Amino acid sequence: MSSENLKKCPFCAELIQLEATKCRYCNEWFTDNSKESKIGEFIHSSVNFAKEKVDSINEFRNSHLATPTDEQPLILNELELYDSYFIWCSKKYTYEDIGVIFYKNSIERVNGFKTRESIFSWVIIPKYKDRLSEEEDIPISMNYKPLLPILGDKKTEQIKFMVEFMRKKSFISRYERFKKEAETTGQYIIGGFGLRSNGDLILEDGVHANIVEACKNNLVEYGESWEGLKSSSRDPYTLIIYKSHKPIFKIFEIDLNTKIEIQTLANKDINDLVLKNIITKGSLF
Numbered sequence: 001m002s003s004e005n006l007k008k009c010p011f012c013a014e015l016i017q018l019e020a021t022k023c024r025y026c027n028e029w030f031t032d033n034s035k036e037s038k039i040g041e042f043i044h045s046s047v048n049f050a051k052e053k054v055d056s057i058n059e060f061r062n063s064h065l066a067t068p069t070d071e072q073p074l075i076l077n078e079l080e081l082y083d084s085y086f087i088w089c090s091k092k093y094t095y096e097d098i099g100v101i102f103y104k105n106s107i108e109r110v111n112g113f114k115t116r117e118s119i120f121s122w123v124i125i126p127k128y129k130d131r132l133s134e135e136e137d138i139p140i141s142m143n144y145k146p147l148l149p150i151l152g153d154k155k156t157e158q159i160k161f162m163v164e165f166m167r168k169k170s171f172i173s174r175y176e177r178f179k180k181e182a183e184t185t186g187q188y189i190i191g192g193f194g195l196r197s198n199g200d201l202i203l204e205d206g207v208h209a210n211i212v213e214a215c216k217n218n219l220v221e222y223g224e225s226w227e228g229l230k231s232s233s234r235d236p237y238t239l240i241i242y243k244s245h246k247p248i249f250k251i252f253e254i255d256l257n258t259k260i261e262i263q264t265l266a267n268k269d270i271n272d273l274v275l276k277n278i279i280t281k282g283s284l285f
Contacts, residue, residue: 005017005018006018007020009023009025009026009028011023011026011028012025012026012028014026064154064155064157064158064161065157065158065161067083067165068081068082068083068165069082069083070082070083070084070085073087074158074161074162074165076142076158076159076162078090079140079142079162081162081165081166086166088125088138088140093125095166095169095170095173096170096173097125097126098123098124098125098166098169098170098173098174099124099125099126099137099174099177100122100123100124100126100174100266100267101121101122101123101124101163101166101167101170101174101266101267101268101269102120102121102122102123102124102265102266103119103120103121103163103167103265103268104119104120104121104237104265105117105118105119105120105160106118106119106120116145116146117146117153117156118143118144118145118146118156119142119143119144119145119156119159119160119163120143120265121141121142121143121159121163122139122140122141122142122143123139123140123142123163123166124137124138124139124140125137125138125139125140126138142159142162142163144156144159167269171269171270174267174270175270175273175285178267178270179284179285182284182285183285187202187284188274188284190239190262190264190271190274191239191261191262191263191264191266192262192263193208193260193262195211195274195278195284196284197278197282197283197284198210198212198278198282199211199212199213199278199279201241201260201262208260209241209243209260211241211275211278211279212278212279212282214241214242215279218246219241219242219243219244219245219246220239220240220241220242221239221240221242221246222236222238222239222240223235223236237263237264237265237268238261238262238263238264239261239262239263239264239275240259240260240261240262241259241260241262242258242259243258243259243260244258
């Protein structure tokens with residue numbers, strides 16, 4: 001059929017015959033003189049109006065989670081995130097300048113319902129590219145705990161979003177920095193311990209445990225949930241290696257087993273990858 005004999009339906013944009021008064025695709029009437037057409041137009045315009053309002057509300061609600069661009073930054077206090085750089089206290093940095101990201105998201109629950117959520121997060125910019133000096137490094141604080149449990153969700157969401165954005169942007173440079181350090185020293189530092197490619201966890205006084213052997217013997221706990229009475233707890237930031245056996249239960253989150261606790265708050269994304277490499281491939285990186 002020639003396109004000259006067709007017209008586009010104003011409701012669904014499908015091509016229909018020029019003489020048609022009702023669309024065979026969406027069943028809308030578009031003859032001005034028909035009662036059905038008037039009803040169809042009213043319903044269609046009402047649906048579009050409602051959709052535009054919903055989209056506008058969602059855009060407003062999620063404006064604090066908009067992915068930053070170089071033209072439109074995401075701002076939180078003195079921190080401004082752009083796509084290719086960020087500004088802290090009026091000074092410009094690249095994401096490659098980030099050395100360590102500390103992050104902990106704490107959620108308190110009673111009877112299964114969230115009563116409070118807080119964020120502990122620090123982004124560290126080392127003064128020296130090849131090492132952290134602690135005293136001279138630049139910390140960016142992104143900590144937040146609302147005064148009331150039901151308040152502060154929007155800011156909590158924004159901090160989590162911004163931390164994750166900075167994680168992704170800086171991952172390769174942080175990964176390469178710690179890979180180079182591990183190749184030089186023969187170990188990867190995690191939670192104050194030196195971790196070797198064979199799974200040994202060492203301090204100055206020697207080897208304290210082996211992660212590979214502990215996993216084989218089911219003596220490792222990482223991010224497991226514990227529940228009792230009205231409360232529940234889960235700590236995905238502490239790697240626990242038990243000396244003999246896992247506890248059957250915990251009372252007030254306390255167990256009497258001899259164990260090693262390793263905090264993974266600093267660069268958890270890299271820590272998780274290194275731990276996976278050791279267990280599955282027998283190498284750090």
